[in-house]
Amino acid sequence: MALDIKSAAFSNGAAIPRQYTCEGRDISPELQWEGAPAGTLSFALICDDPDAPMGTWVHWVIYNIPAATQGLPEGVATAGSLKDGSQQGFTDFQRTGYGGPCPPAGKPHRYFFRLYALDSMLAIKGKVTKESLLSAMQGHILAEAGLMGTYKR
Numbered sequence: 001m002a003l004d005i006k007s008a009a010f011s012n013g014a015a016i017p018r019q020y021t022c023e024g025r026d027i028s029p030e031l032q033w034e035g036a037p038a039g040t041l042s043f044a045l046i047c048d049d050p051d052a053p054m055g056t057w058v059h060w061v062i063y064n065i066p067a068a069t070q071g072l073p074e075g076v077a078t079a080g081s082l083k084d085g086s087q088q089g090f091t092d093f094q095r096t097g098y099g100g101p102c103p104p105a106g107k108p109h110r111y112f113f114r115l116y117a118l119d120s121m122l123a124i125k126g127k128v129t130k131e132s133l134l135s136a137m138q139g140h141i142l143a144e145a146g147l148m149g150t151y152k153r
Contacts, residue, residue, distance in 0.1 A: 001035040003143040005115045008032070009074070016111060016149035022102035023153065025075075028060065032071035033115055037142045040067045040117040044137060046130055049101065051109040058130045059111065060098045061089030064121050089128035101151035108152035117143040 009029035010016050018024040036043075044063035050056045062076070065086045078097025080088055093099040103109040118140045124132060 003033065003035045003037065003115065003117055003145040005031060005033040005113060005145040005147045007113075007147060007149075010149045012147055012149075014149060015108075016101055016151045021100040021151055024100070026098075026100045027075040028072065028098035028100075029149075030072065030074040031113065031115075031147070033145065034070060035143075035145075036067065036117045039119050040142055042067055042118045042121045043069060044116045044118060044122070044133060045072070045113060046116075046133065047098070047111060047113045048130065049103070049109050049111050051103070051107075053104060058092045059100065060113075061091060061128060061130050061133055063087055063089065063124075063128070063133055063136075087128065089130070089133055101149075103151060103153055105153045108150040111149050111151060113147040113149075115145045115147075116141050 007029050020029045043065040047060035048056050048058045066084055080096045088096040091099050101111055116137060119142050120140050122136045124136045
C-alpha cells in the first residue's frame, strides 16, 4: 500500500470549509494517513498555496511527527513544540503553526498538504522554514503523499 493522506473535512480537489480559513476559526483541518513504508521514523507536512500573487505562500510547516502517528487532529496548537514531540516551523504569516487559506478576492487558490515519510528524526533548530525543512529532508524521504483543497473569497 502506498502512503496516502486524506481529510474528513474535505476531499481531494474540493473546497476547504470556511472554518479552516482566515474568514472562519483559522484552525487546521483533521488529517489522516496510512501506508507508511517500513523504516519510517517520522513524518513531516508542508501546506502551501502556489497561486498566491507574490509566489508560493507557506501555510504550515510541521515535522518530527512520531512514526506511530496516523494523522493530526483538527485544531493543532500553534506552539513551536507539541506534546508528542512534533515541531512546527515558521510560515509566511511570520509565525509558527497553521495559518489557513486567506487569498485575495478572485479565482480559487489551491492548497497543497504534502506529507513526507522520513527515515529519521530531523535535527534542525532555530527558525525552520519550508526551505530549511526541505533541505534537511534531502536523502531521508521514503515516500510522499498529497491532498489538495481549494478556497475562494
